[in-house]
Amino acid sequence: MTRSVHGSTAIGELAPTSTVSGSLAEDVVPYPAAFAERYRAAGYWTGQTFPALLDRAVADHGDRTAVVGTGPSGAQRWTYAELDARARGLAAGLAERGVAPGDRVVVWLPNVPEYLETVFALFRLGALPVFALPAHRGSEIRYFAEHAEAVAIVTVARHDRFDHAAAAAEVAAAVPSVRHVVVAGGGELPDRAVTLASLRRTPPDVLPGDDADPSSVAFLQLSGGTTGLPKLIPRTHDDYLYSVRASAEICGLSRDTVYLAALPAAHNFTMSSPGLLGVVHAGGTSVLAPAPDADTCFALIEAERVTLAAVVPPLAAAWVQAASSSTRDLSSLAMLQVGGAKCAAELARRIPAALGARLQQVFGMAEGLVNYTRDDDPDDVVEETQGSPISPDDEIRVVDPADPDEREVPRGEVGALLTRGPYTIRGYYRAAEQNAEAFTADGFYRTGDLVRITERGDIVVTGRVKEQINRGGEKIAAEEVENHLLAHPDVVDAAIVGVPDEFLGECTHAYVIPVPDRDAPRPNALRRFVRERGVAAYKVPDTVEVVDAFPVTGVGKTSRRALRTALAARATSSQAEQAEETHP
Ligand code: OOB
DSSP: OOOOOOOSOOTTOSOGGGSOOOOGGGGSOOOOHHHHHHHHHTTSOOOOOHHHHHHHHHHHHTTSEEEEEEETTEEEEEEHHHHHHHHHHHHHHHHHTTOOTTOEEEEEOOSOHHHHHHHHHHHHHTOEEEEOOTTOOHHHHHHHHHHHTOSEEEEESEETTEEHHHHHHHHHHHOTTOOEEEEESOSOOOTTEEEHHHHOOOOOSSOGGGGOOTTSEEEEEEOOOSSSSOOEEEEEHHHHHHHHHHHHHHTTOOTTOEEEEOSOTTSHHHHHSSHHHHHHHHTOEEEEOSSOSHHHHHHHHHHHTOOEEEEOHHHHHHHHHHHTTOOSOOTTOOEEEEESSOOOHHHHHHHHHHHSSEEEEEEEETTEEEEEOOTTSOHHHHHHOOOEESOTTOEEEEEOTTOTTOOBOOTTSOEEEEEEOTTSOSSOTTOHHHHHHHBOTTSOEEEEEEEEEOTTSOEEEEEEOSSEEEETTEEEEHHHHHHHHHTSTTEEEEEEEEEEETTTEEEEEEEEEEOTTSOOOOHHHHHHHHHHTTOOGGGSOSEEEEOSOOOBOTTSOBOHHHHHHHHHHHHHHHHHHHHHHHOO
């Protein structure tokens, strides 16, 4: 792998040949040939590519509305033909700047129509989007750019009171491979940045991505992460588009579907379950919500006659709450998908009456496997389970997490979920060491989730074995946040644990051991310290507690489990005390 040696060079100064090169093949664990053959023979892998997906939508539905949303330049409504023309124009401009097939480009955009334009431009070019979330901040973007050796970052100017363009320019200055910062929208731009509009060129008829190899990697998605830094997930055209088409079918998408993207567009749920790409496959319309709150989304549901929306459980709860006093007409909404974290059965039961929509539970992961409850499932299955896999060839093993040989537990008992199948990766991108832990020798992905399988064959998620906190669908690796706390000069040790939370399901509590004989840092100062290191706000510990020591395990490691148990016991006893106070 050769690295670009050009550091902070101004845009356009570089010859197009200086892009980072290197074969992706050496960074990616391929599907073994026998499996690839099987998935092709079964008709899952059809050889379709992302450019071909859009070609078909343009041919079949060119004049129909593809996307509705509000971007930096105001309200937009593009047909499939218009979306494609924009994507081609941008692809041509990026090519002129030297962005080449195989190059990685960090896409750091909120829910604006330019998101789809950018993603399809990169596909047309054969360049690989690296999907960042709008909530990410400089330290995460820098890591993605470095790890993927990205050549460009595409972002917006200000969003959510944060200057993305300035932060992207800082990353570009620090990461040698990053030669371009492209900003959707205008306003004052940092040095080295150009607007997306200024890049548009008259495209040639054929762009390099148009004959992409369908078995090659199309983009890099982010993992929630369990260790220090999030991992990148390489997904191929073949595997991903299979999951998209099959999801669209399971969810009954058609050209009449109007999908509301309430969660970040770059998240796997919003993108492909069946999400924005499922809508392109079906020729329907995607409505991009600038924010997920009920006011914003209910107004869009009414105005655009939205038929399908996808949310995380805390959002579903907020919508249910808001619906009782809302005057908006939500009658078009036929189905609400809930996923990303466990949906309590209580909430599940309230959704249909409150929103006038059927519920679908979605249990998925960016690494692959996605499960849905089906339209014809009995109510109790939809309310109490997380559904069943997309594919007949999704292999599921539920194993004893304490057994080094990972033997399966009897059907119906709780165990750790392992999976392998036609759209589940065989390894993370450039991560040989982590792959040895996350995958079995025969290629099963260790999801880290604890599940049981019902008699009918549906999956119920009961907990997890991985060191990850699920804060209302947003995933937090304890170790990543601990490392930020450890960077504080007054901190000797830190441990992050998840605490049950009524609204979010779980929130984060940081235990911190201060440097002895110095004034202990104040909890709020530590929270600010983490935020100012440039991490997504959802990773900043919700509460911080300074302690003298941590409980340790038999081998002397910090026992997060003991910390969790202590915290849960305290929460229970304080709830009991509160109950006594209110009902003496
Ligand atoms: C989705 O993807 P990720 O990669 O952000 O997170 C995956 C993890 C799962 O391993 C599981 O721990 C948790 O999120 N999860 C759920 C769940 N859906 C996801 N836990 C309980 N119940 C559910 N319904 O979150 C994702 C990807 C595609 C579609 C939907 C969600």
